[in-house]
Amino acid sequence: MGSMGRALPATVDEIRRAQRADGPATVLGIGTANPPTCMAQDDYPDYYFRVTNSEHLTDLKAKLTRICNNKKSGIRQRYLHLDEELLAANPDFIDRTRSSLDARVEMASAAVPELAAAAAAKAIAEWGRPATDITHLVFSTYSGARAPSADRRLASLLGLRPTVSRTILNLHGCYGGGRSLQLAKELAENNRGARVLVACSEITLIAFYGPEGGCVDNIIGQTLFGDGAGAVIVGADPVAPVELPLFEMAFASQTTIPETEDAISMQISKCGMEYHLSSQVPRLLGCNVERCLVDAFRTLGISAAWNDLFWAIHPGGRAILDNIEEVLGLEDGKLAASRRVLSEFGNMSGTTVIFVLDELRRRRAAAAKQGGETPEWGVMMAFGPGITIETMVLHALAT
Numbered sequence: 001m002g003s004m005g006r007a008l009p010a011t012v013d014e015i016r017r018a019q020r021a022d023g024p025a026t027v028l029g030i031g032t033a034n035p036p037t038c039m040a041q042d043d044y045p046d047y048y049f050r051v052t053n054s055e056h057l058t059d060l061k062a063k064l065t066r067i068c069n070n071k072k073s074g075i076r077q078r079y080l081h082l083d084e085e086l087l088a089a090n091p092d093f094i095d096r097t098r099s100s101l102d103a104r105v106e107m108a109s110a111a112v113p114e115l116a117a118a119a120a121a122k123a124i125a126e127w128g129r130p131a132t133d134i135t136h137l138v139f140s141t142y143s144g145a146r147a148p149s150a151d152r153r154l155a156s157l158l159g160l161r162p163t164v165s166r167t168i169l170n171l172h173g174c175y176g177g178g179r180s181l182q183l184a185k186e187l188a189e190n191n192r193g194a195r196v197l198v199a200c201s202e203i204t205l206i207a208f209y210g211p212e213g214g215c216v217d218n219i220i221g222q223t224l225f226g227d228g229a230g231a232v233i234v235g236a237d238p239v240a241p242v243e244l245p246l247f248e249m250a251f252a253s254q255t256t257i258p259e260t261e262d263a264i265s266m267q268i269s270k271c272g273m274e275y276h277l278s279s280q281v282p283r284l285l286g287c288n289v290e291r292c293l294v295d296a297f298r299t300l301g302i303s304a305a306w307n308d309l310f311w312a313i314h315p316g317g318r319a320i321l322d323n324i325e326e327v328l329g330l331e332d333g334k335l336a337a338s339r340r341v342l343s344e345f346g347n348m349s350g351t352t353v354i355f356v357l358d359e360l361r362r363r364r365a366a367a368a369k370q371g372g373e374t375p376e377w378g379v380m381m382a383f384g385p386g387i388t389i390e391t392m393v394l395h396a397l398a399t
C-alpha cells in the first residue's frame, strides 16, 4: 500500500485484536519500603501527648492508650516519616487552627515519590527487566496536593521513558492500592506488551495533628496509620525465562455501599488533611463483603468454599479483620498475612494491600518449600471512603 509497502489490516476489529494481550494480567514483581523511624505502639500515647503538648487531656489520653493496646489495635509497631525533629521545626503541625498546608505539601512532594522509588526499585529488580521497559505508571497517594505530582517525579527518579503513560489517583485513601491494581489489569490486558508499574506511597505527615479540640473519631487515625510505599509490576503474556508471574488477575470489581458517604471522609484543609472515621465501619464492611465475593465467583463460574481460598484483605483495623473473618466463617490463620502486616506496619492506607500481597507470596513460597498445600485461588480486597469495596480474584502460579 503506497509508500508503506504493505497491506493494512482489513478491519478495525483486527487492529483491535492485535492491540490486545492474549492472556490475563499477571503480577510480575512486588516491592515495599518504609521510612527509617519505627514507633512501638506501646510508646505512642506517651509520645503523641508529649510532642503535642497535650498531657492535660488525661481522659483522651487514657482512651487512646486503650485503643493503642496491642491486643485491641492488633498493631505492634509502625513506621513514620514525621519524627520529633521535624515536628520541632514545624510546630504549627500540632495545632489544627494554624495554617500548615504549604509546609506539609512541600515535605510530602519530596518524600512521597522518594519512598515510592525505593519500593519500585525492588519490584523492578524482581521483575528482571530494565525500568525503561515500563510503558504505564499508575501512582496512588493521599499525601500530595500539587502538580506536576509524585508520578512525574517518580518517573524521573527511576529513569522511565518520556513516553510512559502516567496516571495519578489522589485521595482514594485505603482503596487506592486496590483501584490502582484494577486499573493496571485493564491497561495490561488492553495494550499488548504493556508493562505497568503500580506505585502507592502514603505518608501520614499530611494528616498529623494534636488532639486539642478534636474528638476520637478524628484522631483515632493517629493510633492506626503508618507510612509506607508499595510497588507492583503488572503485565500480560509473561516472557519466559525472565518474567516469572506470581498471580494472575482473574476478575476485578468495585462496589459502593449505599448510604455510607459519611462513614469515612478525608478533606484537605489549611491544617493538612482532616479525616473522620465512623465506628460503624467494621460492621458495615462485615455486612457487605460476602455479596461482593458471591458476585465475583458467580461471574467466573467457580463455586468456592471461602476456606479453600487464600486471602489478601486490607487490614483497615483489627475489628475489620475480625468482622470479615466471622461473617465468612474463615478458619484461624486465613487472614494471617493481613494480621501480620497490620501488626508490623499499621494501616498504611492504599499501600497496605501491596504489603499483604508481598507477605502472602512469601508465606506461600515457605509453605510450598515444606511440601505444604497452598490454595490455587484467592481474593484480594481493599476498602476506603465511599464506602468503596475493591474485589479482585487471583489465581496463583507455582514459581
Ligand SMILES: CC(C)(COP(=O)(O)OP(=O)(O)OC[C@H]1O[C@@H](n2cnc3c(N)ncnc32)[C@H](O)[C@@H]1OP(=O)(O)O)[C@@H](O)C(=O)NCCC(=O)NCCSC(=O)/C=C/c1ccc(O)cc1
Pocket: 063, 066, 067, 072, 073, 074, 173, 174, 203, 204, 207, 208, 216, 217, 218, 220, 221, 225, 264, 265, 266, 275, 277, 278, 279, 280, 281, 282, 316, 317, 318, 319, 320, 347, 349, 384, 385
Ligand atoms: C482497633 C479499633 C480502633 C478499636 O478496637 P475495638 O475492638 O473496636 O475496641 P472497642 O470497641 O473497645 O473500642 C475502643 C474505643 O475506641 C472507640 N472507637 C472505636 N472506633 C472508633 C471510631 N471510629 N471513632 C471514635 N471512637 C472509636 C470506642 O468507642 C471505644 O471507646 P471507649 O469505650 O471509650 O474505650 C477498631 O474499632 C478498629 O479496628 N476500627 C476500624 C478502623 C477503621 O475504620 N479503619 C478503616 C478506615 S481507614 C481510612 O479511612 C483511612 C483514613 C486515613 C486517615 C488519616 C490518615 O493519615 C490516613 C488515612
